[in-house]
Amino acid sequence: MLLIKCPHCGERAELEFRYGGEAHIARPADPGAIDDSGWADFLYMRSNPKGWHAERWRHEFGCGRFFNAIRHTVSDRIVATYRSGDKRPDIASLEAAAKR
């Protein structure tokens, strides 16, 4: 079970959270302007990386708020969590920090 640090509440057990999928997928600013391929990209295509992954979590049985996390999908190690709307942290520098 993961120990996840909610940016609002601190570290809690994974059971308090619900996974929300890949983060930073922005809804098209002008929905009428994009074609079917654009919608397919937005709705269905996912990067699904074997490595660092920016993802959404919701602290369902806590504050109820969404936030983002950077997790490695092989080790499942979370190196950073940050509030929704905040800029995605630079993964290279997090990686370097994780090695230290």
Added chain:
Amino acid sequence: MRFSIFSLARQALGGHAGWPVQWRSPEPKTSYDAVIVGAGGHGLATAYYLAREHGLRNIAVVEKGWLGGGNTGRNTTIIRSNYLWEESEAIYEHAVKLWETLAQELNYNVMYSPRGVMMLAHTVHDIQVFKRHVHANRLAGIDNEWLSAEQAKAFCPPLNIAPGMRYPVLGAALQRRGGTARHDAVAWGYARGADRLGVDIIENCEVTAIRRDANGAVTGIETTRGPIATRRLGVVAAGHTSVLMGMAGVRMPLESYPLQALVSEPIKPAIPCVVMSNTIHAYISQSDKGELVIGAGTDAYTSYSQTGALHVTTHTLDAICELFPNFRRVRMLRNWGGIVDVTPDRSPIIGTTPVPGLFVNCGWGTGGFKATPGSGHVFAATIARGEPHPIAAPFTLERFRTGRLIDEAAAAAVAH
């Protein structure tokens, strides 16, 4: 060597010292007519049918680990075809029909055992959904029948149907032709069959890049055992499909999740069929060795870790103990995870891709084992002809653009 009672007797008299190797371990050639990436059941079946039915002989199957070491060796071996939509019924029933004669076809005992798959209903919604499935299946000529709770217990005596359970058993849908097969034997049987038709199975050979020409068409792959040229590349890599397709610049509508299973210590024959409960996330059968084979739901988050969290298996064992109080003192021996590639509509993707010469067979999610023969059969035809086999045609990658999804997630018996 053909397996028969005579070959067995002859080898027995010779102290079993004369059995030949079942498949070669060849060095990769520089070029093949077709290369399949992934030597699991689906990939090996694809190579087998390409060689047997489409006359291709110069084929390689490359595998980064060992043959059958991924999800083929990690699943709970359940076979059934009681899906809701016609497209799904067609492909899963195609597979069940092939399962029925597979051991004879391959001259290899895959231990297909149609012992019945029973899916439990615990709520009014379950009853309505399962009855809808029963009717849809019977209209499609697929056996599926509704049982009352008492009939379910008669079919599977250890089942607890006490009304005081947290999620009481209100009835069940039973597919009698459903059952199990021996997962390793399926990989070994297809590997042996493909090898005898000249297919090179190259293990410990990880693909590191996909080479393309100026028009974007596939020209070959780079591997840890050197470059291999080919004009037809079939990716059958389950949980790692996104990674491989990324090498050709193709984004996929896939997310990879750990799916856990576990087996108990061996016990005497105790459970005569497969029992599944999607509502409380548990499925169980008994292997011929006597182990209870138990499957859980997927973990919550995408991962390539091949493990999974303990609370997921604990949750499943809670359900098993409630359904089968007899098993409460049975100890579990091993648990593990496999990485399953899940599509948004929980249906597979089989077919061509935007890259000429690149074919993909993926997205089988939590239920790919049952489809192994059918999947390999239609994918081989798709690669050989360069266009989808009629049964595979609805399962294109293109459906995510057109919106013609095959939504088994909400509708059918997909355990999540």
